[in-house]
Amino acid sequence: MTDAITVHDALLRFGETAALESVSVSIPQGTCFGIVGESGSGKTTLMRAVLGLQRLDAGEIHILGTPLQQGRAALRQRARIVQPIFQDPAASLSPRSRIRTLMNEVGTVLNEPRAATHERLLVILKRLGLPESVIDKYPHEISGGQARRVAIARALLMKPSILIADEPTAGLDVSVQGDLLNLLQDIRRAQNITLVVISHNLAVVRLIAENAVVMRAGRVVEIGEVGALFGAPREAYTKELLAAWPRVTHAASA
Amino acid sequence: MAISLRNLSVDYNLPIGTAHALRDVSLDIQKGEMLGLVGESGSGKSTVAFALMGLLANNARVTSGTATIEGRQFDLTRHNATASLRGRGMAMIFQDPMLSLNPVFTIGAQLIEVLRRRAPGGDRKTRIAQAEDALAKVKLSNPKQRMDQYPHELSGGMRQRVVIAMALLSEPALLIADEPTTALDVTVEAQIMREIIGLRDRIGCAVLLITHSLGLVTEHCDRISVLYAGERLESGSVRDVQRQPGHPYTRMLFDCEVPIDRERHADATQNRFTVIAGELPDPRRRPPGCIFSGRCDVSFEDCAKLVPGDYPVAGNVEHGARCLRLVTP
Numbered sequence: 274m275t276d277a278i279t280v281h282d283a284l285l286r287f288g289e290t291a292a293l294e295s296v297s298v299s300i301p302q303g304t305c306f307g308i309v310g311e312s313g314s315g316k317t318t319l320m321r322a323v324l325g326l327q328r329l330d331a332g333e334i335h336i337l338g339t340p341l342q343q344g345r346a347a348l349r350q351r352a353r354i355v356q357p358i359f360q361d362p363a364a365s366l367s368p369r370s371r372i373r374t375l376m377n378e379v380g381t382v383l384n385e386p387r388a389a390t391h392e393r394l395l396v397i398l399k400r401l402g403l404p405e406s407v408i409d410k411y412p413h414e415i416s417g418g419q420a421r422r423v424a425i426a427r428a429l430l431m432k433p434s435i436l437i438a439d440e441p442t443a444g445l446d447v448s449v450q451g452d453l454l455n456l457l458q459d460i461r462r463a464q465n466i467t468l469v470v471i472s473h474n475l476a477v478v479r480l481i482a483e484n485a486v487v488m489r490a491g492r493v494v495e496i497g498e499v500g501a502l503f504g505a506p507r508e509a510y511t512k513e514l515l516a517a518w519p520r521v522t523h524a525a526s527a
Numbered sequence: 528m529a530i531s532l533r534n535l536s537v538d539y540n541l542p543i544g545t546a547h548a549l550r551d552v553s554l555d556i557q558k559g560e561m562l563g564l565v566g567e568s569g570s571g572k573s574t575v576a577f578a579l580m581g582l583l584a585n586n587a588r589v590t591s592g593t594a595t596i597e598g599r600q601f602d603l604t605r606h607n608a609t610a611s612l613r614g615r616g617m618a619m620i621f622q623d624p625m626l627s628l629n630p631v632f633t634i635g636a637q638l639i640e641v642l643r644r645r646a647p648g649g650d651r652k653t654r655i656a657q658a659e660d661a662l663a664k665v666k667l668s669n670p671k672q673r674m675d676q677y678p679h680e681l682s683g684g685m686r687q688r689v690v691i692a693m694a695l696l697s698e699p700a701l702l703i704a705d706e707p708t709t710a711l712d713v714t715v716e717a718q719i720m721r722e723i724i725g726l727r728d729r730i731g732c733a734v735l736l737i738t739h740s741l742g743l744v745t746e747h748c749d750r751i752s753v754l755y756a757g758e759r760l761e762s763g764s765v766r767d768v769q770r771q772p773g774h775p776y777t778r779m780l781f782d783c784e785v786p787i788d789r790e791r792h793a794d795a796t797q798n799r800f801t802v803i804a805g806e807l808p809d810p811r812r813r814p815p816g817c818i819f820s821g822r823c824d825v826s827f828e829d830c831a832k833l834v835p836g837d838y839p840v841a842g843n844v845e846h847g848a849r850c851l852r853l854v855t856p
Contacts, residue, residue, distance in 0.1 A: 311712035311713070311714065311715075312712055446567040446568055446739065447567070447739070447741075447780065447783040447784060448567060448779070448780065448783050448802060448803035449802065449803075450783075450800070451783060451785075451799075451800030451801050451802040452800075452802040454800045455799055455800050455802070458795065458798065458799075462795060462796075473712065473713065474785075475713075475787055476785035476786060476787045476789065477785055477800075479787070479789070479790070479791060480785060480789060480791055480798045480800070481791075481798060482791075483791075499791055500790065500791060503787075504790070513714060514713060514714065515787060517713040517714045517716065517717040518713055518742070518787045519713075519716075519717075519740060519742030519743050519745075519746045520742055520745075520746065520786060520787055520788070521741050521742050521745045521769070521781060521784045521786065
């Protein structure tokens with residue numbers, strides 16, 4: 274089967290700094306893939322490149338076997354396949370329009386009758402545990418957790434086969450972050466979506482992803498199946514990351 | 528000398544009514560000890576810090592509370608009660624170091640300012656030497672050059688080190704660190720925590736670490752206090768609380784933490800994350816009984832009627848929790 278996303282030898286420079294350098298990643302369809310690294314490691318840049326929001330200086334990106342092309346028409350086409358959930362969901366919702374307006378735009382892009390979009394939306398909202406009344410609200414009237422769900426609902430409404438979530442739990446309390454992660458896992462299984470999770474939270478990635486890549490300063494440090502990657506890391510940097518992680522377990526077991 | 532805070536209650540006047548952010552919260556921190564104050568958003572943990580420092584917003588009102596710091600008592604309901612301690616007896620490290628540093632002054636100027644406030648009447652040369660020494664102590668590279676740099680020229684971790692150096696120079700009796708590492712990467716987080724501990728050991732101050740991360744508390748703190756919706760539900764030594772949480776909320780909070788060594792199950796349906804169902808109670812109207820009863824998994828009839836007192840856990844007076852289960856056979 275063709276991979277959902279392949280990135281081959283990507284290079285991207287911002288002036289002197291290499292944001293991505295010889296990055297090669299392939300993500301099989303229907304799996305969950307984790308991208309971990311600290312700030313400035315290039316995780317978000319890689320996501321933006323895959324979405325076609327950032328042009329590479331060199332290298333190739335294929336989405337479901339099709340080379341990534343620039344331009345508005347290609348971007349529109351791609352939006353039906355790959356959907357992002359950005360790090361700050363509140364910032365990706367327009368403060369001046371109701372949630373309803375945002376969702377209706379999806380219908381316009383898909384060329385779908387409004388009633389049909391609305392019907393699908395109701396199903397998705399129910400699935401995400403959002404009240405129907407949320408569509409008549411403005412972004413400032415909903416909580417952070419709800420805004421994140423709205424962003425997911427919008428992404429799912431596009432019927433994507435690949436979902437890329439950038440720090441899906443950033444800013445959420447531990448008591449509610451699990452809820453969102455469980456939800457993402459359920460959706461992915463039920464609809465056979467390829468899920469890419471970008472996160473600095475190694476423990477979360479270890480649990481939800483089958484494969485993951487550790488990045489640092491725009492380069493791939495280590496890549497592979499999560500069991501091996503976190504259980505027996507080969508690179509010093511991966512070990513350092515794991516060791517720095519504050520753990521709650523050891524006193525209890527001592 | 529121990530730091531103590533007694534019966535702190537803070538209200539916020541909001542357009543929608545009066546929100547009770549804190550209700551009768553008490554804390555004790557011994558000299559040379561680090562207390563972790565844990566809570567989720569809306570628990571009021573930062574309000575504790577702001578009330579101590581006298582940094583509350585204009586719409587806040589301290590309705591009760593006294594603090595004892597360095598043997599002196601402060602009535603926190605009075606305006607600017609602890610003003611004389613700021614920069615001398617108390618220091619604070621904020622989440623965003625950029626906000627505690629002035630962007631238009633050099634690092635050196637800001638460090639020297641601290642010294643000038645703490646010990647007026649010294650000479651400039653000594654101060655410069657002390658400031659450079661402090662930067663070296665928090666392991667900032669090239670302290671001499673850093674003195675002439677501006678905050679924007681440094682990275683987030685380096686800025687946090689500067690703020691710690693400022694705290695070091697003020698030699699406080701109480702250091703309050705409010706989410707000091709939340710904006711930083713894990714590897715930097717570990718380094719910054721080491722610097723805070725180094726500072727504590729060097730000047731022997733009490734540290735109040737305010738955080739939402741149980742991992743940080745269990746790794747670095749001596750004692751822990753758990754705050755929920757403005758009330759302290761449990762407190763004790765980290766070891767005791769971790770071994771036997773006295774309050775169901777504490778237990779559930781520990782369960783929500785994803786341990787780094789938890790392995791992925793081949794069957795994807797097994798890789799579930801733990802969640803505490805329900806929502807925070809309305810801060811304007813406190814529900815009767817235990818504040819957590821609506822979300823608790825072991826609550827019984829009385830929980831929604833009786834307000835629990837602070838009961839010892841397993842007969843240990845140093846470890847208390849506010850749960851009726853502890854006194855119900």
